[in-house]
Amino acid sequence: MKPAATxxxxxxxxxxxVQKGLLLGAAILALVLPPSLGARRAGPPSLQAATRQASxxxxxxxxxxxxxxxxxxxxxxxxxxxxxxxxxxxxxxxVDKKDARVYVFDRTGHxxxxxxxxxxxxxxDDNAPNIGTKPIADVLPEERTTPAGRYVAEMGMNTxxxxxVWVDYEAAVSMHRVLTTNPAEHRLERLASPTPEDNRISxxxxxxxxxxxxxxxxxxxxxxxxxxxxxPETRSAQQVFGSxxxxxxxxxxxxx
Numbered sequence: 001m002k003p004a005a006t007x008x009x010x011x012x013x014x015x016x017x018v019q020k021g022l023l024l025g026a027a028i029l030a031l032v033l034p035p036s037l038g039a040r041r042a043g044p045p046s047l048q049a050a051t052r053q054a055s056x057x058x059x060x061x062x063x064x065x066x067x068x069x070x071x072x073x074x075x076x077x078x079x080x081x082x083x084x085x086x087x088x089x090x091x092x093x094x095v096d097k098k099d100a101r102v103y104v105f106d107r108t109g110h111x112x113x114x115x116x117x118x119x120x121x122x123x124x125d126d127n128a129p130n131i132g133t134k135p136i137a138d139v140l141p142e143e144r145t146t147p148a149g150r151y152v153a154e155m156g157m158n159t160x161x162x163x164x165v166w167v168d169y170e171a172a173v174s175m176h177r178v179l180t181t182n183p184a185e186h187r188l189e190r191l192a193s194p195t196p197e198d199n200r201i202s203x204x205x206x207x208x209x210x211x212x213x214x215x216x217x218x219x220x221x222x223x224x225x226x227x228x229x230x231x232p233e234t235r236s237a238q239q240v241f242g243s244x245x246x247x248x249x250x251x252x253x254x255x256x
Contacts, residue, residue, distance in 0.1 A: 150229055153167070187207060
């Protein structure tokens with residue numbers, strides 16, 4: 001892995017939230033802060049959703065991948081949230097860290113589009129303590145993780161005046177257009193490569209191709225809202241989300 005730069009690219013994707021408003025003053029602060037202080041980690045699936053699944057409601061429904069073949073983890077999670085209604089009738093986004101790919105679904109579970117992504121350079125599923133307030137120069141290589149979990153997406157802006165989709169506002173994790181301010185990182189080339197092995201380069205934010213962000217993710221979050229699921233890479237999806245393979249009922253019993 002090439003060392004990440006500590007110049008413009010690092011600041012824009014990590015310190016963009018940490019330094020919110022400090023440089024631009026109180027007038028700009030209102031633009032930097034998202035409407036409800038950012039997209040925070042949501043709680044476990046609702047009792048109503050579990051009840052619907054238990055009663056058999058929506059049991060025949062599945063996510064529609066529109067001919068795309070996802071990883072097994074993505075397939076299981078998408079089907080599960082459609083069956084139990086965990087996405088709360090919003091659009092939903094699944095980020096597959098192992099495959100460095102994102103899938104955006106509408107509120108009925110139909111795939112809108114998918115795309116490669118760039119992720120945190122460190123393997124791991126948790127944020128380092130106080131990572132959102134840590135100076136970029138002090139962030140250790142092992143702390144540059146993209147956290148796993150279920151989040152409520154919100155549109156916001158960084159101090160560069162660019163719109164982003166907040167994933168975990170307090171930890172300064174967002175989804176945004178790919179940064180190309182440091183040519184040595186070769187981010188566009190990494191996105192275009194056929195394998196996910198070179199897609200770990202960021203401080204934890206999720207970098208998307210510009211067209212995908214502007215034509216798919218951004219409009220989806222603005223119009224419908226979205227639940228973001230970031231699949232783990234050190235634990236199972238069942239451990240993180242309480243999900244199960246709806247095509248194998250026995251797997252649900254194992255969660256009890």
